[in-house]
Amino acid sequence: MASRSRRRRGSGARRARAPRRVPALARPVGAFVVLLGVSTLAVGGLARLYAPDRPVDLTPTRDVGLPAEAVAPAAVGDVRPAPVSRSSDRPAVDPAWLRRTAAKAGIPEVALRAYASAQLSGVGGCDVGWTTLAGIGWVESHHGTIGGRVLEADGRSQPPIIGPALDGTHGFKALRSTPESAAWHGDPRWEHAVGPMQFLRSSWDRWGADGDGDGVADPLDLDDAAAATARYLCADGHDLATGTGWSAAIYSYNHSDVYVRDVYAAASAYAQRTG
Numbered sequence: 371m372a373s374r375s376r377r378r379r380g381s382g383a384r385r386a387r388a389p390r391r392v393p394a395l396a397r398p399v400g401a402f403v404v405l406l407g408v409s410t411l412a413v414g415g416l417a418r419l420y421a422p423d424r425p426v427d428l429t430p431t432r433d434v435g436l437p438a439e440a441v442a443p444a445a446v447g448d449v450r451p452a453p454v455s456r457s458s459d460r461p462a463v464d465p466a467w468l469r470r471t472a473a474k475a476g477i478p479e480v481a482l483r484a485y486a487s488a489q490l491s492g493v494g495g496c497d498v499g500w501t502t503l504a505g506i507g508w509v510e511s512h513h514g515t516i517g518g519r520v521l522e523a524d525g526r527s528q529p530p531i532i533g534p535a536l537d538g539t540h541g542f543k544a545l546r547s548t549p550e551s552a553a554w555h556g557d558p559r560w561e562h563a564v565g566p567m568q569f570l571r572s573s574w575d576r577w578g579a580d581g582d583g584d585g586v587a588d589p590l591d592l593d594d595a596a597a598a599t600a601r602y603l604c605a606d607g608h609d610l611a612t613g614t615g616w617s618a619a620i621y622s623y624n625h626s627d628v629y630v631r632d633v634y635a636a637a638s639a640y641a642q643r644t645g
Contacts, residue, residue, distance in 0.1 A: 430501050430616070430637035461490040474644045477504055480521050481513035481566075484581065484596040493579055494600030497610050498619075501644075502603070503596050505637030506623065507566060514566035514592050521566075525582065525592040533568055535560035548572075554589075565589035567599050577601045599623075 463486045472479040485500040485507065507513045511531055514521040520528050537560045538544035545561040551571035555562040563570050569578070569589040578587040581597030588594050606622055609615035620630045 430499070430505065430634060430641050461487075463487055463490065471644050475504070475640045476643070477640065478513055478515065478521050480523060480525055481507060481592055484525055484592040487593065488581055488596040488600045491581070491597065493581070493597045494602075494604035496604035496608070498600045498603050499610070499637075499641075501637040501640045502610070502616070502620070502633070503599055504640050505633040505635075506599060506620075507592070507596070508636040509629065509632050510568050511566040521592065525594070526588075526590050527566060527592075530590050531565055531568075533563035535562060545570075550575075565595050566592045567595035569595065569598065573602075574598065577605070 463483055468479055468483055468486070472482045475482065477485075482500070482504070485503040488494070488503055489498060489500045504513070511527070514525075514527040514531065516531065519531065522528055532555050534540075535557055536542055536545040547555070547557055547559060547561045548571065549558075551561055552558045554564050554571055561570060565588075567589070574587075574589050577598045578589065579594055579597035579601055580587045581595070582591065582593035586594075587598075589598070602623060603610070603619045606619065608619040608622075610619055617630055617634075620633050621627075623629075
């Protein structure tokens with residue numbers, strides 16, 4: 371992400387798709403290594419050039435904007451303040467809305483809190499909706515529950531999500547780790563993406579965010595990773611309220627038409643279930 375590369379996933383890669391009905395909150399995936407091997411930030415990056423065959427008019431239904439009822443009473447009327455360092459100063463997601471909407475969407479409450487909080491805080495600086503973040507979260511890691519993992523109340527998956535080694539196999543360009551990135555994943559030779567939104571160390575160093583205001587920006591914490599994803603999607607100035615702008619932003623996150631359509635399907639499903 372720090373370098374605007376054009377690497378793309380292998381055409382034979384398999385992705386987690388959002389089903390037509392409410393997905394299970396934790397669905398075992400046999401091809402876990404393959405799925406993480408095509409992780410968003412491990413093989414892609416922000417790019418200004420897009421493939422001519424990418425989707426050009428996709429926007430999830432009712433993606434932009436949260437209803438007033440989604441915001442805790444103290445924050446109503448101030449849904450997009452400037453990011454601040456203390457969590458107590460941030461707009462809070464209303465617990466009743468959170469429980470009700472998570473049940474309708476089929477998303478863990480902890481995950482929905484992360485996505486909605488990222489939108490409310492305005493950390494990205496553009497109109498990225500919680501359903502878009504949820505669509506990416508589903509495709510990347512089933513909201514941190516992939517492989518039977520448990521998404522805990524603090525936004526961290528147990529066990530932590532560490533992607534496979536980017537060693538040149540599965541059609542990907544080999545990427546060497548650095549001492550800083552090896553401290554994350556423990557591999558002194560090959561790079562790995564980490565966390566529920568699958569960030570590389572180089573990407574996180576540029577786009578990382580403290581989404582929950584606890585003073586630590588941690589890619590293994592979905593609260594932080596969702597906020598960082600919002601920053602990433604907004605970075606190129608796309609208008610996410612339009613089909614072309616939304617598609618371009620998602621394509622910049624992972625250079626694959628299939629990926630854009632998978633995220634679109636998931637985000638649209640969440641919007642329709644909760645609308």
